[in-house]
Amino acid sequence: MTAAIDALRNITTGTITTMLLKKGIRRCWVAGAMPFGKPGRRVVGPAFTLRFVPVREDLATPESRSKPISTRGAIEDMPEGCVVVADAMGVTSAGIFGDILCMRMVKRGVAALVTDGVMRDKHGVVATDLPVWCDGVAAPASVNQLTFVGWNEPIACGGCAIFPADMIVADDDGAVVIPQALVDFVAAEGAEHELLETWLVQEVEKGAKLPGLYPPNEDNKKRYEEWKKRR
Amino acid sequence: MTAAIDALRNITTGTITTMLLKKGIRRCWVAGAMPFGKPGRRVVGPAFTLRFVPVREDLATPESRSKPISTRGAIEDMPEGCVVVADAMGVTSAGIFGDILCMRMVKRGVAALVTDGVMRDKHGVVATDLPVWCDGVAAPASVNQLTFVGWNEPIACGGCAIFPADMIVADDDGAVVIPQALVDFVAAEGAEHELLETWLVQEVEKGAKLPGLYPPNEDNKKRYEEWKKRR
């Protein structure tokens, strides 16, 4: 797995979606999860999932935060290097985490947080340096709209199914999920695809026309293979 | 519980929402779940929950239906008299159940099915006589859009949190959820409220003006109490 993770660090989320389409998988990009505060980062790691349902006023109160099934309990269970993926049902009017919880996630070595919901306390969260992909910010806390119900269960996030231990990769084009069984395939094919794209960019820079080039016809495939050998 | 269920059979979903508001609960009406095919029914029963996440093409295939965690397995676990509540994430382009599964639910004594999603095979489902509250119909099966992941977990449905064993009541105004701890309160207060409404309708029919009547001022409260005694 470590080798695959290392390979994935050099493969864009765009390329990963193209590799997954070869396997018939279209639902792999987490809608709504965009870089928060600090663009330009890339993360790779296995998913640690969190699940929210809508608020019920008798349960989702400030007091609920000290119950055993709470986001606090979940955070203390997060392994180093994981990518936390939170199913906030796309709710954008209550922030699932603020600075204090993000700071604790950094202490625990969490690699990143990905959600189809939003954060709260933008300045504080950005200051913790935790890499976050989300759909914006809101002032109210999660208990305003959401009830936390568990962790490391299958979840929905941004139109995707996410299972614990699926591989998550995120960059400035958003976050994608790779089914565990396809990680090695994507890592291997993706590296090759990145190489092809490098060659294509050079060809287009030289003035090449697109038809026959991208995707390459037989002649161009041969030229690409020769270029690859000469590198 | 049986006594409360019996009392709830004579209380409308509208009255239930008003009683719950007295306890600060606004999120109790399942958006999207409307009577399917046969209006005019009323059901009451404890929730048996089902949970779907989005389709992932490598998992949600026709073959998945024979796996242990499948809607088939869930159905065989449903107790008599329960109201099945299915979290379909509001997806309206794939039907969660068709005639065969609904027929089996009838055989198992399921009281009703409530979902924020849709059904498929409208004619067949209506023919089974299973009372259904849903958001319409679609031709594709659940595997077209959804992956089934479990049962008797907390779920989201139509903007509400639903926990297993919450009480569900449904009529032509839709479906509502009563937190387990509030069932007796709602049953008792709701019965009284229905009585008040009966009196109010009579008063308005006689030509009474609304201010001071609904809600009643002191004078009208007295008149109502007298009317109640005379009944």
Add this chain to the structure above:
Amino acid sequence: MTAAIDALRNITTGTITTMLLKKGIRRCWVAGAMPFGKPGRRVVGPAFTLRFVPVREDLATPESRSKPISTRGAIEDMPEGCVVVADAMGVTSAGIFGDILCMRMVKRGVAALVTDGVMRDKHGVVATDLPVWCDGVAAPASVNQLTFVGWNEPIACGGCAIFPADMIVADDDGAVVIPQALVDFVAAEGAEHELLETWLVQEVEKGAKLPGLYPPNEDNKKRYEEWKKRR
């Protein structure tokens, strides 16, 4: 005005929108307002407007119903023959009125109720026989989601601006608003247009092709004028 109202009783909402388009008015059809319970009705009357804003939990409580600015007060101010138009901001998860208030509106001679929101207590409302155009039904009362703030103000409803005393016409194609200054124009031109459509239907029934017929070219205009004289 009475003559215009009488003329409008024979003009469809479809024809009215076409006449208003001649004056450059496209925003005249109330999105979401459809016949509730009993199709096949037609109503015409001047608008009496109601306005809601979102709930604020400290104000929109069951107690608020007895305050001076309440829907109860508004109802007692409704003149006979008016069409009540309620701006519910398109909220579909709380019913603005139930049976008791609708019954009182009938007693006051209200011609119809039009809203971009929903009703509650479907059976009771239909039983009052008040003609209603709305977007469906919900169990919760208005105070669950909405705060009533006033009447006979300009409002938004279903994407239209509605001013008090604008003319409202509603049938099975929905509800339309005619600006007060254009009522006579619409009544006169609309009657003529209905006649043309009658002739067109006869022509198409005889097998006439559409190009040149609808809209009519010079030749067909002449034939139509002759038909009109012969009637």
Add this chain to the structure above:
Amino acid sequence: MTAAIDALRNITTGTITTMLLKKGIRRCWVAGAMPFGKPGRRVVGPAFTLRFVPVREDLATPESRSKPISTRGAIEDMPEGCVVVADAMGVTSAGIFGDILCMRMVKRGVAALVTDGVMRDKHGVVATDLPVWCDGVAAPASVNQLTFVGWNEPIACGGCAIFPADMIVADDDGAVVIPQALVDFVAAEGAEHELLETWLVQEVEKGAKLPGLYPPNEDNKKRYEEWKKRR
């Protein structure tokens, strides 16, 4: 093709979507297109497409209806037995056709009209007896919101791509599109699948449990094959 069309008349849209999923096709059900006025019908026929873009006020006027690229011209080009599929971009506030144009389509032998938009003049359209699948009704004419731009082009409709001569099947579960190249496959496999469902319904009626039955395990497959021989 005629044989396939005949076979498809006995295959539900639900079964068709399941057959298409075997070929990896999930996008085949036209969202928003539901039976209009008269449920219970079934139609099968090749697609004849219409395309609208948004209104531009200088072009989409009542006068535009007499221009060569108009819905009138398109109608006169419709072959007998076709299913007209209109891309209305999901616009629900202007009706694409009323009674006159629908009456003419009936005269030309059009089998049905399917759209992700709405109709106008509900009574008139239903009276023509043209089978229609759409998303409701609105009073304004198409020129209020839409500009007609052409026919027999590839279109979008309800989330599907529709190409001229694709096969359309519609029933009470909505409308589906079968790519031309897959019509024979769907017709053959679908007939077999309908037979299996008939047997399954009988088994469940007798009290059979679902796991192992639906989908059938080896034992049940054998029992089904024997049942098929005995029929």
Add this chain to the structure above:
Amino acid sequence: MTAAIDALRNITTGTITTMLLKKGIRRCWVAGAMPFGKPGRRVVGPAFTLRFVPVREDLATPESRSKPISTRGAIEDMPEGCVVVADAMGVTSAGIFGDILCMRMVKRGVAALVTDGVMRDKHGVVATDLPVWCDGVAAPASVNQLTFVGWNEPIACGGCAIFPADMIVADDDGAVVIPQALVDFVAAEGAEHELLETWLVQEVEKGAKLPGLYPPNEDNKKRYEEWKKRR
């Protein structure tokens, strides 16, 4: 009031929403209103409300701008230090104000503009230095989509009810509304809460685990009180 306003300048919108939840108020954050152009600002002031309804083509013309009930008239009525809150019904395709009107608001001492709609003329508006919270930018003027109907009325804005003289606070997490009667409560409790968060951040920085800390158990409450005394 001045003392409360001063106190609120040091309390985040996040903390304010948490204090309001103690009073049962969940609807207090204005959805869609985000900092425009210049992040990092904080404003506090009483609400001055503006209300728009949809365009009606005979009224919302460039000429309408010189009528007495116009945004121009409203601006000349704005008191120094107020926060203007405009109900644009969430319309994002027409900008409610451009540079000229914003410049005049600055001249009148307006503290900020908050809306669920959008601005136009981004460069000009940012150059006026008026603090603005809105949902983006659009080229068309308000008359393209909206009709202005009045000021200092109760309004809807971003899912909240706003009454004139409610207190508005806005920062990088958006804008919140505090009911007038709760301003002193929020100012007092909020200041204490900010202090607690300061202590919590320090504890987490030192490596404290979350359960028992946030919210604090008895032991940690004591430690916090001691820390407070030592400051």
Add this chain to the structure above:
Amino acid sequence: MTAAIDALRNITTGTITTMLLKKGIRRCWVAGAMPFGKPGRRVVGPAFTLRFVPVREDLATPESRSKPISTRGAIEDMPEGCVVVADAMGVTSAGIFGDILCMRMVKRGVAALVTDGVMRDKHGVVATDLPVWCDGVAAPASVNQLTFVGWNEPIACGGCAIFPADMIVADDDGAVVIPQALVDFVAAEGAEHELLETWLVQEVEKGAKLPGLYPPNEDNKKRYEEWKKRR
């Protein structure tokens, strides 16, 4: 046309929408198309249109890119100085173009790309320096969600109808379309309007009140004309 294009370079999109409203045109601003990566640019050029429909899994595959009707073919047909306008049906979960195709558009002298969809490979696209107006970014390629069907046809884009050779202008307030027949009118009237706004800004800076100034009454019109002469 060249003179008009030159004049339009000094007229904001805001002013253009106001000029078009004088001609009754409200639908001219492309919703969703915002500057991508590099704000502060202005472009003017005739529209070259692209059209997508939803994906159909048997057609929209990586292989489809080498077919004659492909985005590659369309790009090789783009004339120098055109503004490419792509109808992506508002789909925001698949990017229509990445760096390689944008680079080729730059080579062909394309002035800009405008779409109601999104891009992919944000870094690569920004590096090509092609001016782009779009609705954000997504990792998946167009074939994940869309099928390309043709170019230089009438299209829908962001709620507008766009015809080939309409004039497109884009700046930081978004992108607008000018019908070909109105280009000279907009260029002439727009230049005058920009001058008036310059004067208005000066007046407001000096402390002038808005009523009577904007729009100017007779007195202020005279003052403006004098100012114009003195320039």
